[in-house]
Amino acid sequence: MxxxxxxxxxxxxxxxxxxxxxxxxxxxxxxxxxxxxxxxxxxxxxxxxxxxxxxxxxxxSTLKVIERYKMNTKNVASDSRSTEQNIQQWKRDAETLAKTIEVLEISKRKMTGESLESCSIYELHELENQLEQSVAKVRERKNHLLEETVVQLKERERLLLEESASLLKKKSLATSPLQEMIPRADNVGEDVETGLYVGWLKG
Structure with missing residues (x-):
């Protein structure tokens, strides 16, 4: 039970x-x-x-174990203080990052044409210059990629042409022996001399 x-x-x-x-x-x-x-x-x-x-x-020994316990608790207390300091530093870093993110979000909205009401003429002029520089870099990168694509396509075309020529050459070599084995048309119907005799045998 x-x-x-x-x-x-x-x-x-x-x-x-x-x-x-x-x-x-x-x-x-x-x-x-x-x-x-x-x-x-x-x-x-x-x-x-x-x-x-x-x-x-x-x-x-009980006393030995107790002494070891005291030493470890001191280390734990020291680690606790170190951990507390680390936590405070992490909080400060988090606050700094939050402010940085907020500034970046405001800048991002302005770059997309939003929240422009509070911008001065000088700020708008600077924003315009930044956008023009960004567009120029984007266009430069796009043209570079297009040039690389054209070069790659030309190289691929060259390889395909070489491969095609190689296949035609192999095909020509493969068909030549067969043509030699086939009788030519101008030889058809010609008499062929042999050692055979047709007629009565002489005594």
Whole structure:
């Protein structure tokens, strides 16, 4: 029969509380020992009973483990301060990036002809110059790509012509021996001399 789930609250009966403490204390010490052996872990377990009696288990020395714990907590505190400083720096960087993005968004809208109401004549003139320079660069890049495409197409045309000429040459060489084996038309019907004699044999 399955055991019922123990309610996690203080046991009011003193005797039951002492029995439960003894059983679970032994189980806890056993688990600590198994963990140290199986996983080669360094640990220290300190336990006080309700009456104030001390129970402890350590893989080496409880004081040594406690000193090691203190050293690690100092490092953790130092790491925590370093982490806090990093977080503050990240926040400042995020604010700076947010402002930069906002400026870029405003500039982008102006480049597309939006939000021009607040621009002065000087700003509009500068914006016009920037757009003209951008168009010139785009046109230059487009012409460069078109020239590269023309060169590639001409090279492809040359390769295709060479391949076509090569195929025609191979075809001509392949058909020449067959033509030599076929009788020529001007030889048809000519007499052929042989050693045969037609007629009566002379005695």
């Amino acid at each position: 399955a055991r019922g789930r123990t309610e996690m609250r203080r046991i009011e009966n003193t005797t039951s509380r002492q029995v439960t403490f003894s059983k679970r204390r032994n189980g806890l010490l056993k688990k600590a020992f198994e963990l140290s052996v199986l996983c080669d872990a360094e640990l220290a377990l300190i336990l006080f009973s309700p009456s104030g009696k001390l129970y402890e288990f350590s893989t080496s």
